[in-house]
Amino acid sequence: MPDRHILLIATYNLGKVAELKDLFGKTPVELRHLGDFDNIIEAAETGSSFAENAQIKARSYALQTHIMALADDSGLEVEALDGRPGVFSARYGGEETSFSEKIAILLDELGSAHDVHRRAQFSCAIAIADPSGKILRTVVGKCTGRIACEPRGNGGFGYDPIFVPDGYNQTFGELAAGIKQKISHRAVAFREIIPFLLDYIAI
Numbered sequence: 001m002p003d004r005h006i007l008l009i010a011t012y013n014l015g016k017v018a019e020l021k022d023l024f025g026k027t028p029v030e031l032r033h034l035g036d037f038d039n040i041i042e043a044a045e046t047g048s049s050f051a052e053n054a055q056i057k058a059r060s061y062a063l064q065t066h067i068m069a070l071a072d073d074s075g076l077e078v079e080a081l082d083g084r085p086g087v088f089s090a091r092y093g094g095e096e097t098s099f100s101e102k103i104a105i106l107l108d109e110l111g112s113a114h115d116v117h118r119r120a121q122f123s124c125a126i127a128i129a130d131p132s133g134k135i136l137r138t139v140v141g142k143c144t145g146r147i148a149c150e151p152r153g154n155g156g157f158g159y160d161p162i163f164v165p166d167g168y169n170q171t172f173g174e175l176a177a178g179i180k181q182k183i184s185h186r187a188v189a190f191r192e193i194i195p196f197l198l199d200y201i202a203i
């Protein structure tokens with residue numbers, strides 16, 4: 001009988017694991033990450049949505065490690081660009097381009113579009129698979145806003161310097177990290193998945 005208290009976070013990013021450790025706090029969930037295992041084969045992100053990619057990763061890593069796995073997939077969707085860069089956010093403009101180049105390409109594509117045409121959202125999908133690879137739950141958290149006319153601020157990462165969340169005038173690059181941690185797509189998704197997990201392990 002697999003131990004329901006052990007959860008694999010499907011990442012090598014220790015920062016992400018540390019953030020989650022904080023979120024799980026004093027709960028009985030014991031976290032593992034991909035670095036705890038040898039010979040892991042990387043799951044190809046071939047899905048056409050964030051949810052599909054999160055499910056592909058959760059299923060693959062649960063099957064490889066034989067423990068319950070949580071995987072996430074996230075990115076930026078710009079309305080006037082028909083949802084691009086979307087699932088290609090990390091690969092937009094080529095795998096090797098820096099984020100300042102990706103941002104420049106995006107701003108160029110968007111041109112001088114007026115504010116109403118600069119609507120955008122960050123999405124974060126999280127999927128959990130049991131050790132047999134069965135998907136137990138998928139949630140998608142969103143943070144809506146607009147694309148600024150030029151990059152502003154040095155905080156955060158990725159597209160943060162050009163994303164202005166609704167209710168604010170500053171970009172995620174300018175806002176205090178604590179604000180992003182409360183309102184981001186990732187925060188929304190994790191707030192939804194954690195009660196599910198706690199219920200699941202309590203059974």
Ligand code: IMP
Nearest residue numbers: 072073074075076089090157158159160
């Ligand atoms: P991943 O799902 O963590 O691999 O993220 C995919 C890509 O989406 C990242 O490389 C970034 O380009 C973008 N992205 C996801 N979340 C954020 C965010 O909070 N700020 C800025 N960019 C993000």
